[in-house]
Amino acid sequence: MIVGRLSKFVKVPKVAGYLIGGLIIGPHILGWLETEVISALNPLTEFALALIMFDIGTNFDFKRLRRQGSYLRPLIAADIGVTFLLVFAGVWISGAGLTFAILLGILAVATAPAATLLVLKEYNAEGDVTDSLITLVGVNNTFCIIAFEIAVAVLLAVQGTSSLITALTTNLLSIGIGIALGFVGGVVISYLEQKVTGPERFILFLGIVVVIFGICLHIGASYMLVFLIMGAAVVNSSEFTQEILTELDRIGWPLYVLFFLLAGAKLHLENLKTLGLVSIVYLIARSLGKIGGVKFFTRFIPTAPYASKEIGWGLLSQAGCALGLVMVAVNKMPGMGRELETIIVSTVVIFEIVGSILVRTVVVRAGEVKVIALIDRPLADPYALSLRATARKLLTKIGFGHWERPEHIEGLRVHNVMLKNVRTIPVNAAFPDIMSFMSHSRFNNMPVTGAENHYEGMISYPELREVIYDPSLSNIMIAKDFARMKDVQIGPEAMLFEALEKFKVLNTDCLPVVDHETGRLMGLLEQREVLRLCGKKRTSSNYKEK
């Protein structure tokens, strides 16, 4: 929770916060999380990754993919093709062997599914760029898993460890079984979900995924591939996908927090000191491939959304899939496997943390994140104030406390109780500045003023938080464009009970006090203060009566 709050404060995704938090409490810095504990929790983190892959798989709705296909296909080709080629060429030229360069090129393609998806979920990102990002991550991970398994099989055969036919058959069979298992699992979920209702539906889902996860571990199938296919099978055959995902989000978060803390704890910061030439080439070539490849090819796709040229920045994070495949390489060909592991483990520190921050940047810049996700401020609820007043009234009726009727505030005028030193939003304040103003205000509505404090209207926070924050509007939308309710105001000489009447009918926690002759904002009248005064006045008048 502390890490989550801190992350929001410094405006980085919680995922990055958890990773850094894990890194700090992990064995390499503070040592609060020991290596043995991390290893013992490995099955949990693998299960979390399986659920994340399932979630990503549910993005493969064929109907939607057909609609996006015209620009997604070239983007996928650019992401996979350019990244592979640049890393392969860079690593090979820098002196590594041909086979080593091929394997590293394939690994470079994979984007961390967990970091990407969880950042998108944290910010409730919605839109073409968000959908494209998830699809690209799903496809590049699938490519990476299949291509890597096949490449390792071929390389072993070439080295004479096994025959090419046997190695290929074994690996293709393993991939085929994985795909079949995922597909059957998905269809079984869709079928059985119809037979049950309510909470039973999610319990059934969890039961099936645990069984399938167990089968994957038992037969050695790639659980990432299996769960991705399972998600795709469910979304295309079940009516309850959204229901399952909502429940999954609810119970999954603690698991995901643990996943990232442990992932952070596993990061080897000390490896950065020993980054070799190949690691540096890998870092640069992979970044260029992902960012530049997509950007370059988007020029030739007229149907691509404008912001999709920046998608490559959101594909940089790397962890789960690449690390998992490296372990496969270590087991099957220890010599080269260890060399691959050194490079991937050392570069993951950078890619995972920086990559998760860049995912946020991409969707925010694409205008697919609502203001509410970017402002660290709870919503002050005017209804809570009304509820408190009602409760006080009820208590008075049954003999506790003192509630006042409006006549007891007779004689008091608005200017007697208004806040005079009020912070206002300048009429020409830009969109980001408005968000900053609102995040520091305790009111739900904030007054907008022009020259000589002329009142221009109010900006409503409950309304603003629903707006999609589009950075391209930063220079075109100013406070004047957001200001509404210019007529909702009260004069300084108005009686306080008039204000009370206005508060009864208006959904606002404060009223601007405006001089009707000059149009200037004189102050702000708080609903809370008016309600408080009702009680106070009553108490003093009671004493007078006595």
Place this chain on the structure above:
Amino acid sequence: MALSRILRKEAVLTELNAQDRFDAIKRLVKVLVDTGALDESLQLLSEREVIERENTCPTGLDHGVALPHALVDGLNCEIAAFAKAVPPIDFSAKDGVPADLIFLLLVPQEPVVPHVRTLSQIVHLFNNESKRNRIRRAKTKEEIYEIFK
């Protein structure tokens, strides 16, 4: 959602020769009145609101685009007019390029969300270099309108 929901084909001008940005705004508001999109009783108010908004903060975007807009009391729905200015008019854009593509938008005093969505849609359209070029190359109202559709 297509911009054709707020822009009528008749409200597209292929050539606007205005003295300055305020003259351009007045002419575009007049176009809205002439095409029946804006009630005549709201003409002066609309002009005043857009000019006041323009004075508060100029609406010139980069790449020769301007997006004058304002909230107008009494309006029922969003309406727009578009013109290609010949010669281009200075809208105090940050890149200093005078605007030859002017999109005027009037919005009612409705909730903020749809207003932002529309502006966002317009800005994204004009951010697209190929669309800007197509509009600049277009000779007729119909060709321009097709791009906004």
